Structures are given as structure tokens and as C-alpha cells.
Amino acid sequence: MELHDGFIRARALQLAAELQIADLLSDGPRSTDDLATATATDSRSLYRLLRLLAGCGIVSEVEPRSFAVTATGAHLQGDHPQSVKATLLSAGLFHPVYADAMHSLRTGEPAFPKTFGKPLFDYLKDHPEQATLFNGAMADASRLETAALLEAFDFSGARGIVDVGGGTGTLLGAVLSAYPQSTGVVYDLPHLAAEAAAKAEAAGVADRLTFTGGDFFQEVPAGGDLYLLKSIVHDWPDEDAVRILRGCRRAMSPQSRLLLIERVLPPGDDDHPGKAMDITLLVVLGGRERTEDEYSALLAEAGFRLTGVTPTASPMSVVEAVPVQD
Ligand SMILES: C[S@@+](CC[C@H](N)C(=O)[O-])C[C@H]1O[C@@H](n2cnc3c(N)ncnc32)[C@H](O)[C@@H]1O
Structure with a gap:
């Protein structure tokens, strides 16, 4: 009960x-x-x-x-350094979608377009207040996860970092603050530009962090030596995830590295925060959380070789990959 x-x-x-x-x-x-x-x-x-x-x-x-x-x-x-207020405020958007969850179980399709008439990211483009709450929720999660990520992964070899689908730049801002020699590009949908610029200014990294607006299904900025995708691949079904990863592969040099920051599902019955998030992804986006083997297969299909999975003190793991040479 x-x-x-x-x-x-x-x-x-x-x-x-x-x-x-x-x-x-x-x-x-x-x-x-x-x-x-x-x-x-x-x-x-x-x-x-x-x-x-x-x-x-x-x-x-x-x-x-x-x-x-x-x-x-x-x-x-709202002003707590580890605030979850925006996460709670944005959750209301998803209540009616959960009421439609049976649609996803019957069809395998996300329920969000049935509930709201269009996919989540198109809806957010047309609803700026909801978009601000959603972006705030993403920033809440990044703030909570960043310390664990910085502890688990050494970014010192990466001078130019591209955060693909980097939202308003909370994660990259924190990475650049910790690594003053590095510069970075947040690549996300154009309507996030103003919020991202304000955040970079507030984080004191505006001289090293730029925002580029675009569509990661069309292209990804070239020239980075580290490509970061946090909570991006899990938003999409396999064929879309492979398209995004292939776009990264095309933008990368042979020496560039790829980092996926995701909740990697453990095998077996044990509970894991990723198993609840997986249901959110099913009903909201049609995406999915994946096991290490599933990431390995997805990366191979997009022209990468998985080189390691590092757990962090948060539910997120760092999945590292390198481009396979043609
Ligand atoms: C789940 S959020 C993750 C944001 C950020 N990486 C983080 O972990 O906080 C997904 C991000 O993908 C962006 N996005 C969705 N579709 C996109 C597209 N076609 N091109 C570029 N960015 C896109 C959204 O605007 C959003 O910022």
C-alpha cells in the first residue's frame, strides 16, 4: 500500500x-x-x-x-545550491501524459503527442513558460550530478568540448569552471540561446563558453576533441539515437572522444533510478534507458567502439567511446 x-x-x-x-x-x-x-x-x-x-x-x-x-x-x-524546485514545478506537465500511459503499453509509441497533439520538444518550442520550467528541471539534475561526474572523470585532456543537446549549459559551465584551460560549445535548439548566455555569464565562463543553436539530426559542430551527450541518447528510440551519434561521428576528428552520460541499467531485479526514468521515457518521448550491452551495440552501429563505463556516485555512468577508423 x-x-x-x-x-x-x-x-x-x-x-x-x-x-x-x-x-x-x-x-x-x-x-x-x-x-x-x-x-x-x-x-x-x-x-x-x-x-x-x-x-x-x-x-x-x-x-x-x-x-x-x-x-x-x-x-x-529556489535558491538552494541543490534545489529540485524546478523539477517539481515542471512535473505537472507530465501528469496527463501518465494518465495516457496505457497508449504506450498498447502501441509502443510515446503518449505525449496523443495528450498534447505534438512531440515534447515541439510543444516546448511553442510554450516558453513550460520550456523554462523544463530547462530548469534539467539544470536541477545537472547540478545534482555534476560533482559526482567531475569526481569520476578527468576532463584535463579535453581543450575543446562540445556538449551536444547541452540545454542551457549547466553541466558545461561547471566543467569549464573546474578546467580553466578548456573552452566549450553548448549545442541545442535555438530558442535556448538567451538562457544559456545568461547562465554562462553568471557562471563566469562567458569568455570560454559559446552557444550554437541547431538541430542535432541535421548537423553537429565540428572541431571538438571531446563530445559530451548527457541524457540525450536515452531520449530517443534506437534509430534516432544512431542518427544523432552518426552526426557526432561525422563532426569528430579521429582523435576525438565521445562521452555519453546516462543511467546505465544493471542486469537483474535490483531497483535502480533508471528503471523509473525508463517508463517516463517510454510515455513522454519514446526513448529508453539501456544496459551496457545495448549501448555497446548502438555505438557500434553508429561507428564507435565502447571503451569503458565508469559509474559515478550519482545514478549516472560515463560511457566512453572512440570513433572506429574506416
Ligand atoms: C533531456 S534534455 C538534456 C539536457 C542536458 N544535456 C542535461 O543533461 O541537462 C534534452 C535536450 O535535448 C535538446 N534537443 C531536443 N531535440 C533537439 C534537436 N533536434 N537538436 C538539438 N537539441 C535538441 C533539448 O532542447 C534539451 O535541452
Whole structure:
């Protein structure tokens, strides 16, 4: 039954983010009545939500009907260095898609176009507010995963890095901050340009990070010695993933290296965050999480040889590959 209730707890977290509860508690505990006034909610209903959130470890009832935010709950604050607020705010977009999940099970096709009339990335192009939330969610994940990635992989040999589908540049910004000798290009859809430029400026790497807008199914910028694709290959079914990888292969020199940063699925029954993400990919995009063998086969089809898989302290692994010489 606890598993069955999971969606209620997930929705409670999203409601807390929408109501800015953790932000409102950043200066100390507040009464439920006070929070209800600040959030334009019914105080008795809000108390019931806060009581559930206390059971989840997000807030604590420090006096009767007064709540403080916990260290875990502070991650719901927008200015927390490891904030997940944008992730929770953007999750609402996917609720109706999950309601249509049976479509994916019956047909093998993503449900998002059935629910919203077009594929996710086309929808985001036409809905800037949702796009900002989605890009924020991607940045949340990158912030959480970057420290583990920098610990697991030595980027010092890479002078010119191309982050293919690099979003607004959170990952590449962090890599360039850690490696002052390197320069980089974030390559993503043109509508991300302004957000990416602002982020590079804020990260203090605007002189070494440029944004190039384009479509990775058409072409990929040439000239990099390291090509980075984080959470890109998993968005797509095999034939599309191979097209993207072949585009990278064409842009690369024989000495360039390719890094896929993905949740590599372990064999067997053990739970892994990638197994839940895999269902999101099924219903939202028609993509998939893959095992090491599946990555190896996909890379071979696109003209690469998998040379290693390095786990990180996060759920992400680094899949390394080199171009096979013709
Ligand atoms: C799952 S997000 C990953 C973003 C980033 N790599 C990260 O890990 O935070 C997928 C990215 O692919 C980009 N994208 C989707 N279709 C694209 C296309 N045809 N050409 C270039 N970028 C594309 C999206 O805009 C988005 O930033």
C-alpha cells in the first residue's frame, strides 16, 4: 500500500513547490494560518498537507500548527545550491501524459503527442513558460550530478568540448569552471540561446563558453576533441539515437572522444533510478534507458567502439567511446 500511495506523496511535494512553502519558511517557523494567508489557501486544508509533508521529512511541526522547513525540505527552495524546485514545478506537465500511459503499453509509441497533439520538444518550442520550467528541471539534475561526474572523470585532456543537446549549459559551465584551460560549445535548439548566455555569464565562463543553436539530426559542430551527450541518447528510440551519434561521428576528428552520460541499467531485479526514468521515457518521448550491452551495440552501429563505463556516485555512468577508423 505504501507503494500505491507514492503518487499522493509525489503530488504533495509538487503542491509544496507550487505554494512556495519551503521558500516561505526560509526565515524560520510560521503558523499554518500565516502560511495560509501567504499562499491564499484554506488553513485547515493546508494543515493537512503540511502534516503529510512532515511525515515525509519535508517540514516539522515545531509547535502545534506551526511548521519549520527541514534540511531535506530546504531543497525545495529556489535558491538552494541543490534545489529540485524546478523539477517539481515542471512535473505537472507530465501528469496527463501518465494518465495516457496505457497508449504506450498498447502501441509502443510515446503518449505525449496523443495528450498534447505534438512531440515534447515541439510543444516546448511553442510554450516558453513550460520550456523554462523544463530547462530548469534539467539544470536541477545537472547540478545534482555534476560533482559526482567531475569526481569520476578527468576532463584535463579535453581543450575543446562540445556538449551536444547541452540545454542551457549547466553541466558545461561547471566543467569549464573546474578546467580553466578548456573552452566549450553548448549545442541545442535555438530558442535556448538567451538562457544559456545568461547562465554562462553568471557562471563566469562567458569568455570560454559559446552557444550554437541547431538541430542535432541535421548537423553537429565540428572541431571538438571531446563530445559530451548527457541524457540525450536515452531520449530517443534506437534509430534516432544512431542518427544523432552518426552526426557526432561525422563532426569528430579521429582523435576525438565521445562521452555519453546516462543511467546505465544493471542486469537483474535490483531497483535502480533508471528503471523509473525508463517508463517516463517510454510515455513522454519514446526513448529508453539501456544496459551496457545495448549501448555497446548502438555505438557500434553508429561507428564507435565502447571503451569503458565508469559509474559515478550519482545514478549516472560515463560511457566512453572512440570513433572506429574506416
Ligand atoms: C533531456 S534534455 C538534456 C539536457 C542536458 N544535456 C542535461 O543533461 O541537462 C534534452 C535536450 O535535448 C535538446 N534537443 C531536443 N531535440 C533537439 C534537436 N533536434 N537538436 C538539438 N537539441 C535538441 C533539448 O532542447 C534539451 O535541452
